[in-house]
Amino acid sequence: MTRNRPPFTYPSFNDLPPRRSHAFPLGRMDRRALLTAASSLSALLLLPAGLRPGRAESAARPSPHPFVDQIAPDVFAHRGEVAVATRDNAGDHANMGFIVGREAVAVIDTGGSAKVGARLHEAVRAVTDLPIRYVINTHMHPDHVLGNAAFEADGTTFVGHHKIARGLASRAERYLAVYEQDLGPEAFAGTKVVIPTQLIEAPTTLDLGGREIALTPHPTAHTDNDLTVRDSQTGTVFLGDLVFAEHIPTIDGSILGWMAVLDTLAAEPADRVVPGHGPSSMGWPDASKPIRHYLQVIADEVRKMIADNRTLSEATQSVGLSEKDAWELFDAYHGRNVSAAFAELEWE
Amino acid sequence: MTQGPQKKSLLRLPHLAMLAVSALIASSAFHSASATDEDIWPALEKDIFGTRTVVEDTSAVTLEAPYRADDAALVPLTVRIPAHMADHVNKLTLVIDQNPAPVVGDFTFGPAAGSGERVIETRVRVDMYSNVRAIVETDDGRLLMATKFVKAAGGCSAPALKDTDAALADAGRMQIRHLAGEATAAAAGQRMGQVMIRHPQYSGLQLNQVTGYYIPAKFLRSIDVTRGGERVFRVEGGISLSEDPNIRFTYASGTDDTIEVTAEDTDGRTFTGRAEPKGS
Numbered sequence: 001m002t003r004n005r006p007p008f009t010y011p012s013f014n015d016l017p018p019r020r021s022h023a024f025p026l027g028r029m030d031r032r033a034l035l036t037a038a039s040s041l042s043a044l045l046l047l048p049a050g051l052r053p054g055r056a057e058s059a060a061r062p063s064p065h066p067f068v069d070q071i072a073p074d075v076f077a078h079r080g081e082v083a084v085a086t087r088d089n090a091g092d093h094a095n096m097g098f099i100v101g102r103e104a105v106a107v108i109d110t111g112g113s114a115k116v117g118a119r120l121h122e123a124v125r126a127v128t129d130l131p132i133r134y135v136i137n138t139h140m141h142p143d144h145v146l147g148n149a150a151f152e153a154d155g156t157t158f159v160g161h162h163k164i165a166r167g168l169a170s171r172a173e174r175y176l177a178v179y180e181q182d183l184g185p186e187a188f189a190g191t192k193v194v195i196p197t198q199l200i201e202a203p204t205t206l207d208l209g210g211r212e213i214a215l216t217p218h219p220t221a222h223t224d225n226d227l228t229v230r231d232s233q234t235g236t237v238f239l240g241d242l243v244f245a246e247h248i249p250t251i252d253g254s255i256l257g258w259m260a261v262l263d264t265l266a267a268e269p270a271d272r273v274v275p276g277h278g279p280s281s282m283g284w285p286d287a288s289k290p291i292r293h294y295l296q297v298i299a300d301e302v303r304k305m306i307a308d309n310r311t312l313s314e315a316t317q318s319v320g321l322s323e324k325d326a327w328e329l330f331d332a333y334h335g336r337n338v339s340a341a342f343a344e345l346e347w348e
Numbered sequence: 349m350t351q352g353p354q355k356k357s358l359l360r361l362p363h364l365a366m367l368a369v370s371a372l373i374a375s376s377a378f379h380s381a382s383a384t385d386e387d388i389w390p391a392l393e394k395d396i397f398g399t400r401t402v403v404e405d406t407s408a409v410t411l412e413a414p415y416r417a418d419d420a421a422l423v424p425l426t427v428r429i430p431a432h433m434a435d436h437v438n439k440l441t442l443v444i445d446q447n448p449a450p451v452v453g454d455f456t457f458g459p460a461a462g463s464g465e466r467v468i469e470t471r472v473r474v475d476m477y478s479n480v481r482a483i484v485e486t487d488d489g490r491l492l493m494a495t496k497f498v499k500a501a502g503g504c505s506a507p508a509l510k511d512t513d514a515a516l517a518d519a520g521r522m523q524i525r526h527l528a529g530e531a532t533a534a535a536a537g538q539r540m541g542q543v544m545i546r547h548p549q550y551s552g553l554q555l556n557q558v559t560g561y562y563i564p565a566k567f568l569r570s571i572d573v574t575r576g577g578e579r580v581f582r583v584e585g586g587i588s589l590s591e592d593p594n595i596r597f598t599y600a601s602g603t604d605d606t607i608e609v610t611a612e613d614t615d616g617r618t619f620t621g622r623a624e625p626k627g628s
Contacts, residue, residue, distance in 0.1 A: 163512075163513075166512065167512075169559075170554055170555065170563070172555075173555045174502060178502075220511045220514070224511045224512065224513070253511060254511060254514075257511075309527045309540075311424065311426075311469065311596070312422070312424045312471065313412075313414065313424040313426070316414075316418050335418030335419075336418045336419045338418070339418045339419045339422050340419065340422075343422060343592065343594075346523075346544065346594075347523065347544070347546075347592075
C-alpha cells in the first residue's frame with residue numbers, strides 16, 4: 001500500500017535531561033553499555049550490518065538490535081507492520097517495546113505470536129542481561145498479547161488493566177483459532193494465551209531500579225481494559241491502541257469513552273509517545289489529532305443518521321467516507337467501526 | 349472460521365447451557381461440514397417445518413442482508429412482506445443455516461400489524477458463512493421463502509460485549525420510538541416503530557478460560573409488541589438475535605397509537621416499556 005502522508009519527523013533527543021550516573025553502574029558491562037559507549041558515527045559504521053540501526057531516523061541513538069529503535073535513553077520500541085495478521089508477518093503487526101532500569105526490564109506488549117514475542121525477547125537480550133521483571137499488556141487484543149508465552153520462562157510477572165483478565169479469558173479461544181488460521185501452523189507454533197495476574201485498578205508505579213514507570217488504567221475507550229505506561233525518566237508514554245497512526249483505529253469499547261480518554265491524555269505533556277500502530281515514536285499531543293478527528297467525524301455523522309431515523313446498514317454505507325484516504329486498512333475496519341458507533345450512540 | 353474450535357465449543361457445552369439452548373438447536377446444526385461443503389438446508393427444513401415444503405418466492409417476501417457483514421455479531425436484516433401478501437401472512441421465521449441455533453426467531457403477527465407493506469428489521473449474529481432465510485406462512489398454509497448468503501464468522505461464539513459491566517448493569521433498559529415520517533411506511537395507515545432492549549444475549553457458547561466454564565446462556569425468550577392494546581407481533585427468539593435486541597417494525601395506525609412492549613428472558617425476568625405517539 002502506498003503512503004500518502006509526509007514521512008513522520010522523529011523528535012529530537014537534544015533536549016533530553018542528562019543521563020543519570022546510575023544508568024551505568026560500575027562493574028556491570030552488559031552489551032547495552034558497550035554499544036552505547038561506542039556511539040560515535042564512525043564506530044557505528046564499523047558494526048556488523050545486523051547491529052546497525054534499522055532506520056535512518058534512529059541513527060541519533062543507536063539500537064543494538066535491528067528489531068527495535070532506541071527512542072529515548074534505554075527505552076526501545078518496535079514498529080509492527082501496519083497490516084492484518086498474515087503468514088508473512090507472523091503476527092508482527094502491532095508496536096511493542098521495553099524499558100531498561102538499573103535492576104530490571106519491563107516489556108510492554110509482545111506481538112501477535114510466540115515467534116514475534118521471541119524476537120522481542122532476543123532484542124531485550126541484545127541490550128541487557130537484566131531480568132525481565134514485568135511484561136505489561138496495554139490491552140487484551142491478540143496482536144499485543146499473543147507473544148506473552150515467549151517471556152513465561154523468565155519468571156516474569158504479567159501485568160494488565162484489572163478488566164483484561166475477564167476480557168482476554170472470554171476471547172482467548174477465538175483469538176487463538178483466528179490467529180492459527182491467519183498465521184498458519186509454522187508462524188503460530190508455540191503461541192498460547194497468558195493472562196496477566198497483576199491486575200491494575202488504580203494508577204500504580206513499578207520500580208525497575210532507579211527508574212519508575214507509571215501505569216494508568218483507563219475507563220472504557222478502545223477496549224474496556226486499556227492501560228498506559230509512562231517512563232517518568234524520559235517522559236515517554238506507551239499508549240497501546242489508545243492511539244493509532246497510519247492504521248485505521250478499531251472500536252472495541254466505546255467511541256464516546258475513547259474520545260474522552262484521548263482528551264484527558266492530550267492534556268498531559270509527554271516528550272514522545274509510542275502508539276499501538278504506526279511509527280515507533282511520535283510527538284505529543286500531535287499524534288492524538290488524526291485519530292481524535294476520525295472518531296469525531298464518525299460520532300457526528302452517526303448521530304445525524306440516528307436523528308434522521310436512518311438504519312444501521314444505511315449508516316455503514318455512508319458515514320465517515322471523507323476519512324477513507326487518511327488511513328490504511330480502511331475497508332477492513334471502517335464499516336465495523338460505524339456499526340459499533342451506531343449501536344452505542346442510538347442509546348444516547 | 350476453522351471448524352475445529354467451533355465443533356469443540358458445541359461438544360463441550362456445559363450441561364446447564366446445553367439445556368437452556370437445546371430446544372433451539374436443531375440436530376443438523378452439529379454437522380461438521382462447512383457452508384460450502386454441504387447444503388444442510390434440506391435437513392433443517394425437515395427439523396423446523398416437518399413434512400411441509402418451503403418454496404422460494406420473492407414475490408411473497410424479500411430479505412435484505414449484507415453479502416459481507418461488517419460485524420458478525422451485528423448483522424442487519426430487513427424483511428419486507430408486500431402489501432398484497434400482508435393480509436395473508438401470520439407468521440415469519442428467520443433462519444441462519446450454519447448457526448448453532450439456526451432459528452433466529454418466530455414472529456407471530458396480530459391485527460395491529462396492518463395490511464400495508466410489512467417490514468421487520470433486526471440484527472443477528474452469524475457464526476460462519478451461511479445462508480440466511482426469511483420464511484412466511486400464509487393463511488392457506490403455504491411456506492414461502494427468501495434467501496440471502498452472508499459472509500460473516502464468529503458472531504455467536506465471540507463475546508460481542510464491548511463493555512461487560514455496562515451491559516449487565518443496564519440489562520432490561522428499553523427504548524421505544526415512533527419513527528414518524530419514515531419513508532418505508534408511507535403506505536396507507538402504516539407507521540414505523542422501533543424497540544430496543546438492553547440485554548447481553550449470552551449465547552452459552554462463550555468460554556471463560558479463567559474458570560474453564562462456558563458463560564451460561566441468558567437471552568430474551570420472547571418480545572411482545574402491541575399498539576393500542578392490540579398485537580403487532582410476538583417474537584420467540586434465541587441466541588442468534590444480537591446483543592441489545594433491536595427491532596424496527598411497521599404497524600397500523602389506530603385511534604390509540606401507544607406502543608407497549610413486554611419482554612421475558614431465560615431467567616424469567618420480565619421487562620416492560622411503553623411509548624405514547626409523538627405530539628399526542
